[in-house]
Amino acid sequence: MRAPAPPLSRRRVLAGTGLAVVSALLPRAAHGAADGFRILRAHPGSARLRGPDQPPTAVWGYDGTVPGPVLRVRRGEELRVRLVNELPEETVIHWHGLRLPNAMDGVPHLTQHPVAPGQSFDYRFVVPDAGTFWYHSHRFSSEQQERGLYGGLIVEEPAPVDVDRDVLLILDDWRLTPEGANDEASFRSFHDAAHAGRLGRHFTVNGGPTLDLPVRANERIRLRLVNAANARVMPLRLERLAARVMAIDGQPAEPFLARESRLTLGPGNRADLFVDATLEPGASAALILEDVRAEVPLVRLVTEGPPARAAPRGEPPPLPANPLPERMNFPAALRIDLPLEGGAMSPLMMRRGEVPGHGIDPAARIWTMAGQASSGHDGPPLFSAKRGRTVVIAMPNRTAFPHAMHLHGHHFRLLDNLDDGWKPFWLDTVVIDRQRTARIAFVADNPGKWMIHCHMLEHQETGMAAWFEVT
Template sequence: MHPTRRDFIALAGGLAGAQAVPGLAWADAPGHVLRAGPAEVQLAPEDFPETRVWAYDGHVPGPTLRRRQGDMFEARLVNGLEQATTIHWHGLRLPNAMDGVPGMTQAAVRPGESFDYRFALRDAGTFWYHPHANSLEQISRGLAGVLVVDEAESPDLDGDEVLVLDDWRLTEDAQVHPEFGNRHDMSHAGRLGNYITVNGEGELRRRYARGTRLRLRLVNAATARVFRLVFQGMTAWVVALDAMPLEAPERVDEVEIGPAQRVDLIVDVTAASGEEAIIGSVERDGTYATVSVSVEGPEQALRTTPRALPPNDLPVLEPSGARRVPLVLEGGAMRGLPDQVRWQGRKTEARALYEAGQFWAFNGQAGMDAEPLVEAALGETVRVPMENRTAFPHSMHLHGQHFREVFTDWKLGPWRDTLVIHPDETREIAFVAENPGDWMFHCHMAAHQMSGMMNWIRIA
C-alpha cells in the first residue's frame, strides 16, 4: 500500500485524494429541515480553491440524521436549487407516497417550494438519502446524506462512524465538471470521477489504540464507481449489508461496495502501537489509502468475534414455486442493443435510440413503459433472474422492499436492496411483494438509469 498524500493525489492526475471525518457530526432535532442549495466546500487540498457544490444544509455529505428504530421520522425538504428536486430515502421500507420519485410517488419539489416527509422507521441500520430528480447531476454535485437508525440495544463498541465514499469529476481548478450525461459516460461505465473522497474531506487521519473496536458504516454515494476496499492492521467483520444484519458476522479481508450499497463493519484495530492501520482502495495502478489510523494510546485486549446484530422483522421468503420474471440487461458500448427496442410505446431502431441518448434496455425495453416490469399481488413471492449481457457492471436497486439472492438448492443470500451484477453474470433474486404501490427498479449507475436502465414494479 502507498498511504502517502502525494501518492494518492497522483492517482487522479493531480486531483485525487482519500479521506474521512467523523460521520456523526451535525446533531439534529426531530423534524429536521434539509435545505438543498448551492454551497462552497474545500474538497481538494488547500492549495486549490473551494469547490462550488450543491449540498444539504451546506455540507458535503449532508447531515447525518440519527434516530431510533420505531421512531416517527419527520423531515422537510426546502428546495433552494434552480431546478426541481426530491429526496429518495434509499433502502427504507416506507409508505409509497414517501419514496421521493417525481411523477410516480410525488410531484417534484419546484424551486423555492418544500415537501414534508413523514414515516415510521421500521428497520434499524444504515440508510442514505439523495435526489431522484435529475439524479446524475444532482448527486454528482454533492446532494447526498446518511440516515442512521439505531438498534434498541447497541453492540459492544468503542466508536461508531459513518464513512461516505464518493468520487468527483473535477476540473483543473477543482470545480465540478459541468458536462453531465455525455454519450461516452452513458454508453460505458458511467460518470467516473478523478477525485475520491470520504465524507468530503481532504485526507483522513485517525488515532486509536490497539484493540479499539469500531463500527464503520460504509456508504457508496458515487454514481458509477464500484469500490474494492482492503484492510491492513485491522480485523474486519461484515455485520450488515444494505442495513440488514447478517445471521452471523462474516470475517473479511476485502469488501466490494457498488453505487448505493452500504456495508456495516465491526473492525478491531490490531496494528501495534506506533504503526498505522489502513483501509485501502484498490485501483488499476495500485492500492491507495483512504483511511489511515495512527495506533497510539493505552492498548486494550483483543476481543472475540462480535455477536450478530439483532435482526429486522423481514417477511418469510419461500422461493420454491414462486413466479419467475426473467430480466435481461443489454446494450452499451462494445455489445450494443438489439436491432429494435421498445421505447416510448413503440419499436425503435437501435440507431435512433443512440441518437436520442438511449443505450441500454431491460428485456428489450429502453426506459419506462406504461406497463410495469412486474405486477405482483400483495404477499406474493417473485423471483427475478437477472442476466447481464453487457460489457459493464450494473448496480441494480429495488425500491420499497428488500430481496435475497437465490442460489442452487434453494440456498439464500443475505437481505439487500442493491446488487452489483458484473458482465456475463446471471444473478437471481427473490422478494416478497410486501409494500403496496408503484416502485422503481433500476440500475443505480445514474448515467445508465437516464439512458435506458429504468423500469418499475406494481404491488397491489
C-alpha cells in the same frame, strides 16, 4: 503503483474520542421546526474536496454541505424531514434502502410530484429497520447526486450496540477540472452513459481526500461504509486488520470475516464492519480503494494513547435482527426474467448507428430491461404482484459492463446458482458483472409502485429503469 499519502499536517484528523466521533465528523446542525421536522435545505454551497489547503469546490448540498448532515433516528421512531428546495431546479429525496411507505419513497412522477424551486415537501414515516442507510436526490440523479446531494442516515438499534466507536464513512469519486471544479461540461455525457457511467479520479471520504481516525489499542470500531459514487464499483481493502462484516445494505448479516479484509461495494451499497484495533500503539492501518490504476488510501486508523483494554474483545454476537420475512414461498413464486441489454458494443446501439458524442438526448434510450427502455415511471409496470407474494427475478447481464441493480421498498436475497438457496445476507442493490446472471428473491410485502433500476445513474437515465406494483 501506490499513491503517496499526504503528510500528516494535511490530513484531517478526527478530534474527540468515543461515540461522540460521529457527530464531530460531519455537520449536524440543529435545523428544527416547531412541528418536529428536521429542515433540510437543498442549496448551492462549497466543499473542500481536495483538502483544507486547496480552494473549495462549488457543490450542491443538503444544508449546503457534502455530505449532507447525518440524520439519526431510532428504529420504530418516526423520521420527519422537511425538504426545502433552494436549488435552481426541481428535486426530491430518495431514502435509499428504507422499507418505507410508498408515498415517501421520493421517486418523481411515480410516488410524488417533484419539488419545485422555492417549494418544500414533508417526508414523514416510521423507520422499520435499524442500520446504515443514506439519502440522495432522485431527480436528474446523475447531475444532482454528483453535485453532492447525498447524506448518511443512521437508524439506531433498539439497544446500543456494544462498540467503542461508531464511524460513518461516505465514499465518492469526482471528476474535477485541473482547477478543482466539478466537471460540469461532461454531465450527461453520452459516452459515459453508453459505457461505465461517470467515473472520477478524485476520491473523497466524508467530503475530503483522506481521513485520519485515531483509535486506541484493542478498541472495537464500527465502520459504516457507504458508496455514494454515481457509477464506480469500489473494491476496498483494510490493511493489517481483520474486518468482520456485520451488516450489508443496512440489514444484519450472519457475521463473517471478509477474506483478506477485502470488500467490494457497488454504487448505493453499504457495509457495517466491526474492526478490532489490534495493532501496537503508534501503528496505523489504511482503508484502501483498490482502483485499477492505483491503490488509494482513504482512511487511516492510527493507534495511539493508552490501550483501551489488555486484549481484543471476543467474537461479537450478530446485530439484532430487523423484521424481515423469515421464509419465502418458492413453489408459488412469481418468476420474472429481466435480461439487461444495450450500451456500447451492443447490437442495440449498432442497429441504431448511434455516434457517441456529448450530451444525452432526453429521449436517448440506450439500455433495456426485458427489452424495454424506460425512465422507470412511464409505461406499464414490469409486473404486478399481490401483497405477500414471493418474487424471483433473474437478471442476465448481456452487456459489456457491470450493473448495480437497485430495488426500491424491499430487501432481497441473492439466490444460489443451482437452487433457491441464498447467501447469508440481504441486499437492496446487487452488482452484476458483465455476462453474469444474478437471481434475487423477495417478498413483495410493501404496497405501492416501486422502481427497479441500475444505480449507475447514467444507465438509469438512459433506459435501465422500470417499475413494478404491489397491490
